[in-house]
Amino acid sequence: MLQERIEGKWLAAFRRVFALNGIGAGTTVALMSETQSRPVLVHLSELALSDLGADFCMIQMPSPPQSAPVPVKSTGTSWAIQGNRAVIEALKLCDVIVDCTVEGLIHAPEWEEIENAGRTRLLVVTNEHPEILERTEPKAEHGPRVARGIQMLREASEMRVTSALGTDLTVDLRDAPCGGTAGFGTTPGAVAHWPGGLCLAFPGKNAVNGRIVMGVGDMNLTFKSTLTSLIDFTIENDFVTEIKGDGLDALQLREYMAAWNDRNAYGLSHVGWGMNPGAQWVSAAMYDKRDMQAVEFRALAGSFLWSTGANQYAGRYTLGHFDLPMRNCTIALDGQIVVKDGVLQGDLAL
Template sequence: MLVERIEAKWIDTFVSVFEMCGVEPPQTAAILSESQSRSVNVNLAELALDRLGTPAIHIVVPTPRQSAPVPVRSTGASDAIAGSTAVIAALAAVDFVVDCTVEGLLHASELPQVLGEGTRVLMVSNEHPEALERLVPTPDLEPKVKAGIKKLIAASEMRVTSDAGTDLVVNVDGAPCGGGWGYTSRPGSISHWPGGLCLAFPKAQTVDGTIVMDRGDMNLTFKRYIESPVTLHIEDDFVVDVEGVGTDAALFRSYTDAWGDREAYATSHVGWGMNPGARWDTLTLYDRSQTNGTEQRAFAGNFLYSTGANEHAGRHTLGHFDLPMRNHSVHLDGEAVVIDGVLQGELA
């Protein structure tokens, strides 16, 4: 079992990523955490910022009461700020925020207010520092992710297929697109570490087809590898049928049904992983309490389908699945960007 303690090498790791974010005096910085945050990452962030000559203020909020019928996991939509105008004002007043909340601010409702004055935010995923150390971003990833996002923005249709039976068509014309490479130096922006994703948030009634999750694919809400195939039938964005006889299909149905919210069955975002340093097989090497599964979202060539909230389609729910899959092919207007799980062309 890995121990969570301060290690000099991990301070070095945080320093190197913060340097990529352009942190230097006389900039100001804040560390946002909550009562259930991974304390070792909070401490490492503090020590790294101090070493860079940018001592941080700490903003610590209580982890909110449980309000959902089932545990909420890995949403990227922390509700820890809870709309506090004082917290938002404090975060918006500094140049750089290290986000150490459990779920992260990536999709938090308060994020636009935090970024509005030019604050930049690095969301440190709730991982053990060993994983963060392995997945320090490299400068050569940024132009490749940007190239992938550019292709997504220019495309009208994404088609995803696999030998296992996936055949999904997504109208991405005008869909908001984005991604990250693990650091950010641009004012008014957010990125997450580990990084390496290209994503689109489809508009309403633009997603149709079939997805087959095969053995070895992942359900990251459960931090579990698929052991028996699960087939999702999707019509007008919504999963209308979950086919499968094993535990994986039963868990999918049970957890999604628990929300009592049809929008939990809706499409959130679609995209693919870009990080060649991330691996699909490391999930099994960490205790579940020590990983957030961000590495598995980002491993190069995976197809990522997610259910749940999509503000661009007018849907809001806490029910959420991130489902990275191997051995899929992704085409944008007929151009292959991923073939059988392998990145193509300038993205490779």
């Protein structure tokens, strides 16, 4: 069993990552957490900020009551701020938010106002055991490849995803907001998370059609599980319209989605691929679920990552959410292959 205590090597990693995010002497920082945050992450962040000479404060909110019909995990949408005006105004006056909330503030309802104030950037320290963060530490050299991948997405008009199992998905990328992170950012409004290494697009309305077949070894990150059976999805005009499969994986996924009683839970949220060379698929077998938020597996180099749930760019909002990384897929942008059978190609190759 892994212990959660301060280790010198982890503190050193936090100092390096914070410095990579432009935190140093005099940087105004808010260390944001909630009562259910992982204490060791808050403590490591506090010590690293102190060592770097940051001008920082610590804000802790009570974790809000559960309101959903089923457990909500791995959404990237923290409700910890709960619209508290004093907290929002304080965060707008900071250069950086070091975010140790359980789910993270990336999709939090308050982040847009904070971002639009024009000063603050966000660094999400995801709710992982520090050993996972140590292995997936963002590095400056990761930046150019991730930036190139995001640029390729922005310049493309169509993504096509295929696999030997039968996946054949077409995504209209025209006017789709695209982004991602290598795990660091230094400009106002920048959003980074550790682990980083993602290139993503948020398709607009009526943009996604086809079939997705998830196979043994693919992952359901909401459940923090590795599939042991096939799930066959039909996608029509952005929505999952059929989920076929006789195994436990398909059964649980169907029941969880149905529990929301919300059509938007079946909508496509984002599509993209992972770029982190430190992320390892097999590490899922080495940790208990409580040790991980499973962000590592979103960033698996060469994986195809697709997600169901909220997509604000298509006008769809819901708490129901799945992140579903797949191995051994081929991804093409306007016919140019960027991932072949799960391996990054060309300018993106490791």
